[in-house]
Amino acid sequence: MSETPLLPVLRRLIAEQGPISVAAYMALALGHPRHGYYMTRDPFGLRGDFTTAPEISQLFGECLAVWCALSWDAMKRPLPINLVELGPGRGTLMADLVRTLDRIAPDLARGAAIHLIETSPVLRAKQEAALEGRRVAWHEALARVPAGPLLLIANEFFDALPIRQFLRAGEGWRERLVDWDEAEQRLVFRAGLELPGTVPPALAAAPDGSVYETSAVATALADEIGMRLAAAPGAAIIIDYGRRAPAAGDTLAAIRDRQKDADPLAAPGEADLTAHVDFAALVETLTRARARGWGPITQGGLLRALGIEARLAALAARANPAQAERLKLGARRLIAPEGMGTLFLALAATSPHLPAPPGFESQTPR
Numbered sequence: 463m464s465e466t467p468l469l470p471v472l473r474r475l476i477a478e479q480g481p482i483s484v485a486a487y488m489a490l491a492l493g494h495p496r497h498g499y500y501m502t503r504d505p506f507g508l509r510g511d512f513t514t515a516p517e518i519s520q521l522f523g524e525c526l527a528v529w530c531a532l533s534w535d536a537m538k539r540p541l542p543i544n545l546v547e548l549g550p551g552r553g554t555l556m557a558d559l560v561r562t563l564d565r566i567a568p569d570l571a572r573g574a575a576i577h578l579i580e581t582s583p584v585l586r587a588k589q590e591a592a593l594e595g596r597r598v599a600w601h602e603a604l605a606r607v608p609a610g611p612l613l614l615i616a617n618e619f620f621d622a623l624p625i626r627q628f629l630r631a632g633e634g635w636r637e638r639l640v641d642w643d644e645a646e647q648r649l650v651f652r653a654g655l656e657l658p659g660t661v662p663p664a665l666a667a668a669p670d671g672s673v674y675e676t677s678a679v680a681t682a683l684a685d686e687i688g689m690r691l692a693a694a695p696g697a698a699i700i701i702d703y704g705r706r707a708p709a710a711g712d713t714l715a716a717i718r719d720r721q722k723d724a725d726p727l728a729a730p731g732e733a734d735l736t737a738h739v740d741f742a743a744l745v746e747t748l749t750r751a752r753a754r755g756w757g758p759i760t761q762g763g764l765l766r767a768l769g770i771e772a773r774l775a776a777l778a779a780r781a782n783p784a785q786a787e788r789l790k791l792g793a794r795r796l797i798a799p800e801g802m803g804t805l806f807l808a809l810a811a812t813s814p815h816l817p818a819p820p821g822f823e824s825q826t827p828r
């Protein structure tokens with residue numbers, strides 16, 4: 463257990479209010495205004511704690527530009543349109559995306575109002591630098607973006623949203639809580655009171671000790687995206703790692719220096735915390751809000767459908783041998799099954815009258 467600056471804050475909170483939910487722990491560890499992981503640092507890049515698809519290769523943002531341009535065509539090219547990204551990190555994805563739109567869909571590039579949803583001041587500054595010269599607005603929440611036609615992207619955003627965890631204990635389920643252990647002088651997990659009816663029927667037979675996860679924040683966001691797509695033409699794409707169907711499993715993980723911490727409570731505020739995204743729950747919420755949900759499909763499948771291989775060949779033909787090799791390795795990491803190709807999934811949502819978005823043609827809408 464490290465004595466991080468956030469630890470005394472958590473101890474005081476627990477002393478005053480009793481054990482806190484995993485969701486409250488996660489929200490504070492990532493988003494505490496002074497000591498939260500994302501609020502104090504830039505975790506990306508080669509020396510950072512982790513790296514993401516847009517940081518690996520420009521091809522990722524270029525492919526998503528193709529996705530946006532084709533989705534915009536399918537909506538009959540409404541202008542102006544809000545181009546929204548949730549949790550843009552260093553701004554690399556949006557920079558690659560709009561640079562590509564300049565070339566393949568200049569009307570969209572000119573008529574799109576870029577809205578970035580970001581809580582971290584450190585990362586906002588990075589995004590500002592990456593998008594210098596563009597018209598960009600920043601918001602703390604999607605609710606602040608004006609109504610109207612919408613293109614929305616979110617890469618590795620939903621996995622950072624707080625989850626609650628429930629533990630199977632005998633016949634019932636108890637919420638898993640975070641408590642301070644005075645004897646051991648460290649944060650520990652503890653089971654709370656028994657809860658009735660919080661778990662889907664599919665998990666009725668889960669064995670003792672099983673963990674079930676939910677995210678109220680993710681659900682609320684999916685609901686908001688769905689309502690916007692139902693009210694005006696639009697398309698959204700969410701890419702992340704997670705599960706396709708409801709399943710038991712403790713997926714809360716802490717990542718520090720590119721390594722998984724054995725204990726997610728060991729270094730609050732100094733390790734990234736993530737959990738698998740529940741794609742089935744997102745689809746259900748989107749469709750309940752009257753949008754159409756598509757997929758999820760694999761990231762590899764999506765990028766191939768968007769022409770990553772042809773684009774790689776075109777770029778490699780113009781590059782020197784070392785650059786060409788780097789481009790090929792990057793593309794491989796994005797699409798190969800032993801890389802991110804099948805581990806990462808892409809879920810799309812559209813307005814109800816729209817056809818399958820690019821890459822999702824083989825999917826039945828929900």
Ligand code: SAH
Nearest residue numbers: 500514549550551579580581582617618622
């Ligand atoms: N999409 C980027 C970064 C993913 S990391 C990429 O692919 O590289 C998660 C991002 O979401 C960071 O920018 C983080 O600061 C932001 N973030 C995390 N929780 C957030 C919240 N509740 N509201 C807004 N932004 C959040």
